[in-house]
Amino acid sequence: MLNSIPDVVLVHGFPLDEEMWVDQVAFLRALGYRVFTPNLPGFGQRAGNPPHRCSISAFAEDIHHYIIRNCKLPCIIGGFSMGGYVVLALLHRFAKDACAAVLIDTHPAADSPEARQGRMKSITSLQTDGIQSLVAQMLPRLLSPTASLSLRHRVEQIIARQQPAGMIQAQMAAAMRVDQTEHLSNIVIPCLVVGGSQDIITPPELMKKWQCKITRSQWVEIPNAGHLTPMEAPDTVNQAIADFIIKKVYSGSQPSIGNSQNAT
Numbered sequence: 001m002l003n004s005i006p007d008v009v010l011v012h013g014f015p016l017d018e019e020m021w022v023d024q025v026a027f028l029r030a031l032g033y034r035v036f037t038p039n040l041p042g043f044g045q046r047a048g049n050p051p052h053r054c055s056i057s058a059f060a061e062d063i064h065h066y067i068i069r070n071c072k073l074p075c076i077i078g079g080f081s082m083g084g085y086v087v088l089a090l091l092h093r094f095a096k097d098a099c100a101a102v103l104i105d106t107h108p109a110a111d112s113p114e115a116r117q118g119r120m121k122s123i124t125s126l127q128t129d130g131i132q133s134l135v136a137q138m139l140p141r142l143l144s145p146t147a148s149l150s151l152r153h154r155v156e157q158i159i160a161r162q163q164p165a166g167m168i169q170a171q172m173a174a175a176m177r178v179d180q181t182e183h184l185s186n187i188v189i190p191c192l193v194v195g196g197s198q199d200i201i202t203p204p205e206l207m208k209k210w211q212c213k214i215t216r217s218q219w220v221e222i223p224n225a226g227h228l229t230p231m232e233a234p235d236t237v238n239q240a241i242a243d244f245i246i247k248k249v250y251s252g253s254q255p256s257i258g259n260s261q262n263a264t
């Protein structure tokens with residue numbers, strides 16, 4: 001347990017940006033935590049990386065630099081899906097700077113040959129048919145069939161404003177990422193692992209198989225939600241994160257409401 005209030009850093013997934021965390025940011029800031037949601041290179045308003053820095057490991061270095069510049073260390077670091085790949089790579093190389101981790105709808109394995117092929121196909125359709133083709137492909141994979149129209153519309157808008165070059169770079173980086181499974185047993189900090197019951201990209205059965213390899217981990221399944229749980233079931237995800245922090249990371253006097261800093 002820490003004896004001071006930790007900062008929280010959340011890394012978005014593909015093909016999204018920091019706006020996917022809007023509900024978590026509002027909730028945790030209202031509790032008084034400082035919350036940081038850096039964009040990955042090529043997403044949000046950020047420029048992409050040069051080709052030699054187009055890898056999950058380079059993205060992890062990039063987020064680590066951000067954390068060193070902006071946060072009180074060690075901090076809680078969380079990632080959703082591709083953001084989880086980045087967090088696992090970061091934990092492997094810079095473990096001392098994290099006091100806890102939150103891994104949401106993600107997994108540690110490298111891409112299978114079929115998954116790599118799928119990424120190459122999606123790069124081709126992005127280049128030939130534009131972003132709308134990716135929106136159509138991704139929406140049914142990110143959200144459960146019962147997600148509301150307004151949520152679909154919000155997610156669609158986030159995807160549609162991303163830069164194709166950033167998306168291509170991220171697909172290449174994800175396709176080439178190294179398998180982190182063998183490093184899971186080296187993670188000694190408390191770790192919250194969250195997954196949607198209807199996630200078809202990283203289903204609960206897959207997530208529980210790797211989660212149990214992290215000694216101090218805890219699994220929370222989010223009912224009636226697909227892959228994008230932070231947006232589809234924000235209240236349940238927020239509560240899971242808040243409970244985890246109080247039970248496993250920092251149980252001292254909680255930050256007071258209104259005392260949060262305007263971290264971005």
Ligand code: MLT
Pocket residue numbers: 012013014015080081082083174201227
């Ligand atoms: C994500 O949600 O970040 C992606 O589905 C992950 C991936 O493409 O591997």
